[in-house]
Amino acid sequence: MPQFLNFLRYFFLGRAQRVVGAQALTGLLLLGFGASVWTSLRTDISEQEIYIVKESDFCVWNPPVWISDRFVAEALELRAPEARTDELNSLDPNLVDNLLVAFESHPWVEKVESIEVRFPARVDVKLKYKEPVATIDPTPSVAFDLSDSTTPFFNDGEQNAQNEKKDERFGEKYVVDANGYRLPDEYFRNNPSAYRDFPTVLGIRSTPVSDFGQCGDPLVVEAAAFASFLTERDVFKKLGINRIIVAKEKGETKGVYCLKTVGGVAVFWGRFAADGEGSGAAGDENIGERDETFALQEAKARRLFRLAEKYSSLDAVPSEAVDELNLTLPEEN
Numbered sequence: 001m002p003q004f005l006n007f008l009r010y011f012f013l014g015r016a017q018r019v020v021g022a023q024a025l026t027g028l029l030l031l032g033f034g035a036s037v038w039t040s041l042r043t044d045i046s047e048q049e050i051y052i053v054k055e056s057d058f059c060v061w062n063p064p065v066w067i068s069d070r071f072v073a074e075a076l077e078l079r080a081p082e083a084r085t086d087e088l089n090s091l092d093p094n095l096v097d098n099l100l101v102a103f104e105s106h107p108w109v110e111k112v113e114s115i116e117v118r119f120p121a122r123v124d125v126k127l128k129y130k131e132p133v134a135t136i137d138p139t140p141s142v143a144f145d146l147s148d149s150t151t152p153f154f155n156d157g158e159q160n161a162q163n164e165k166k167d168e169r170f171g172e173k174y175v176v177d178a179n180g181y182r183l184p185d186e187y188f189r190n191n192p193s194a195y196r197d198f199p200t201v202l203g204i205r206s207t208p209v210s211d212f213g214q215c216g217d218p219l220v221v222e223a224a225a226f227a228s229f230l231t232e233r234d235v236f237k238k239l240g241i242n243r244i245i246v247a248k249e250k251g252e253t254k255g256v257y258c259l260k261t262v263g264g265v266a267v268f269w270g271r272f273a274a275d276g277e278g279s280g281a282a283g284d285e286n287i288g289e290r291d292e293t294f295a296l297q298e299a300k301a302r303r304l305f306r307l308a309e310k311y312s313s314l315d316a317v318p319s320e321a322v323d324e325l326n327l328t329l330p331e332e333n
Contacts, residue, residue, distance in 0.1 A: 050120035053088035053095075061126045066187040066194070067108060078105040090121045103127060107184055107212040130177040134227035134244070135188075135195045136220060137173040138204045173200075174208060178228035180221030182208045199227050199236050203246040203255075219246065219255050226257060226272040233301050235259075239308050240315065241267070263315035267304065270328035272297060300327040 058072045068074065076088075083098035092098075096115050103112050103125060111128040118124065173195065175183050188194050201224075206217040215221070223246050235241055243260040259267040273293040304314075307324055311317045317325060 051090050053090050053117075053121045053123060057122050059122065059124045061124070063127075064129055064131075066132070066183075067129070068184075068186060071106070071108070075099075075102045075106045075109075078102045090117050090119055090123075095123075099123065099125070107181075130181060130183060132175040132183055132198050133178050133231055134198050134224055135173050135175050135200045136204050136215075136223070137200050137202055138206070176215065176220060176224045178224055180215055180217075180224040182210070182212050182215050184212050196242070199230070199242055199244050201227065201244045201246060218253065219248065222255055222272065223257075229272070229297060230259075230301070235301060235304065239304060240313065261314050265314050265317060266325065267314065268326045268328065269300060270326075296329055299329060303327055 055072050055076070060067075060072060063071060079098055079102045083094070083101070088095060095117055099115050100112055103109055103115070108129055109127050110130045113126040113128055114124070115126075116124045174185050175188055175195070175198065177183060201220075204217065204220055204223065206215070206220070208220075209216040223244060227244060230236060230241070230244075240261045240263065241259045242262050245258040245260060245266075246255040248255055254271060254273075257269040257272055259269055261267070304327060307317065308314050311321070314325075
């Protein structure tokens, strides 16, 4: 009897194992056949029109007004050489990576936030853009006389601008972001009034190294950081200041700054430390120095607002109160 039971167990279990094995083998064969079919059909499917991504299929979210209508085309031209195919395909597994490189390389892009491929053929792109903070105008002559720190004299070139011959060595004006990065200026050249949307920096005596990119002049970087600092605190909008005049004392690498209102009143700011100075990159011991420098700049901005409130506007400061327009603090000396 036990032998008979063992026989039945062997017969049925063995049969079950053979059936399951046969089904598994059949499944593997079907999978292999399906993979083979997909391999043979994939090319035909991917070449269908609905999967081809055209330039018009890109949706770039919230581009600022200064972004060119050719922005997508310009970005696509910046793809890595091996990715520069004639057509883009939404089924391409490398599409997002290739587009990431392209958009990150565009001079107007600060950061790619997301790229999403939708089927059958659409690409949504969300970006953080570089923002202009200042117009660098290297053409008007600027002169400082810093011998009297109480009432520094300066000339921003307006008095004899009509009679001056433009100095071609310094080139045309251009826009920069907060890091002193020269931005493409096609929009601004086509719309000259747009330059006035940002404060103008006068006194720079260098030419940018290229049509866009880092200008190569530390003073441009510092002046751009200063413009960004003042913009963030609404100094330009609320106090009617539209020009930053920068000069360097002999033997100094850092700038000394004056601000000028639309009405022509000059405010002597003194020195400004760019964000990179004392930022703590070389060690935590620099953080305190950075914070102290930053606090000095904040104190100057507060004084400027109090001054505008005291006299109703900076343009209304009387001549006998000109000393109050000197914002230099004892801590800077």
